[in-house]
Amino acid sequence: MEQEPLSDRFTVGGVMELRDVEIFLAVAEELHFGRAAERLRVTPARVSQSIKKLERQVGGPLFQRTSRRVATTAIGQQLYEELRPHYRGLHESLARAAQAATGTTEVLRLGMIASNLNDIRPLLDEFALRRPDCQVRVTHQHFSDPFGALRRDEIDLQLTWLPVNEPDLTVGPEVYAEPVVLAVAADHPLAARPDAHYEDLADYPQPAVTAPDYWIGAVSPFHTPAGRPISRGPAVANFQELITAVAAGQGICVVHAHARRYYARPDIRYLTVAGLPWSRWALVWRTAGESPLVRAFAETSEEFGPLDVPR
Template sequence: MELRQLRYFVTVAEELHFGRAAERLNIVQPAVSQQVARLERELGLQLLDRSSRHVRLTGDGERMLREARSVLSAADRASEVAAELASGRSGVLRVGTAPGLRDRLERGLSALRAHTPDLEIQLSSGSTAEHLTALRSGELDVAFVRGETAAADLQEIELWRDPLSVLVPTAYRADGGVKLIDLAGLPLRLPDDPWLRDHLVTACREAGFEPLIGRPIEDFEAAVVEMSTGSPAWTVVYGTACEAADGALWMGLLDPPRTAPGNLLTAAGRSPECLDVLVAAFG
């Protein structure tokens, strides 16, 4: 089933005349008849009752007309959203990304591209702070970040939640979940992520201790090597996928479990229809 077939069927159903439908669509009448007939064959339904004098909808056709209009409306909204997001930039959609979002990005961008094939997509990695700056300056159209930003001048919508996993020396392994208090004697190493830092410092204080903040993580792979070869420390990552080095490190969940919000950020003033389509595509 193609959108073109649905559009032809809806036009014929509204005109109840193949000739007038062809004029509205600016194509020849045989093409309209062929595509509608093909749609009926693919569905296994008779949508139109044809005779030499009239064209009428069948009962199945009336039901299908409602569904077809809904599908076409959704397709038109997706096209409008893509055009709105990329307006003035020759159809370029610029997206700020975060690690571990490949599946979500592929699914959402494919949904937008299905209705706007010429849409060019540019992905940009960076920190939350960098994405906020780029959104405010107009260098990005959309960004995905973890953690709350409290950016009142931007639109922020929570789309998902990721578990927080702890990466620790194997001696601290706890299959039932690692208690923060058990890590009180280890340095806590974190990337430049204000939300994660504030969240963990607060959690440690609630657990009864002040965390010992170690050197910041500038390169995660380098930090893993350091932690696994004689510089014991612990860190926290988003999600549950992380490669530890040579079995010297173990990754697991916290006890009690903690999660981080995954948010869609875009400029203020986006239309509700635009936000609805983005949430449907990437949520």
């Protein structure tokens, strides 16, 4: 006898609400209740409540939770694999309906690691002039999972800093370049100085990020020019956690210069650091997922030329 799909059983004990599905999928992908809450802009209590509700409906645990980690159970993994394609199909249907309503025929999904959307507005405007039939849908991607959304086919291309040395990804044209600065707490010993030295980085920890070392190290180095190691402090998953850790005095951190404009805070100071190389930001996409629309956006960026962003 063929086994009933696990996702179908939810109609027996009660209706599975779309928000509960979104929360479950987010926790299964983030494996962190707090990050899932931030991603969906809900409270952690709402996430816990939703997961408990689904576990009551399915009749078993969906996640194994300890103070250190979250992991899906066998039931949770099965449910994730069944629900995800249905959820994606629903969103694709809604997107096609929205396109028809607005007269657009195509959607390009652009992910951004940075939050400086306004800095790339000239490029988006130029592409809109060239392709008025296409809508560019921009989403934010956390640096703790820099290439995951591309590989999961949640976005078509991404704007991220270089280098990107991933065998399954294609690196496209450079979009802009900018310097990096040092973020410190307003009451940090370095905050009273107009700038910092490269060697100062070895005297204080920097937040730890789970991402390829070569990619993180291009912005936040692991050694000074003199070879002194730069220690890592508390683990962070996104920029909000990073800047909060810095403001709380738990470390200092090298960040991109646009943070001075987009994350100006009374409890943070941004210092220039001589000797640190500039960051170059480029378009990246899944090689196997390259499409005419991806190529059209990349060509527009290349022909439009690198943007001159504020520094």
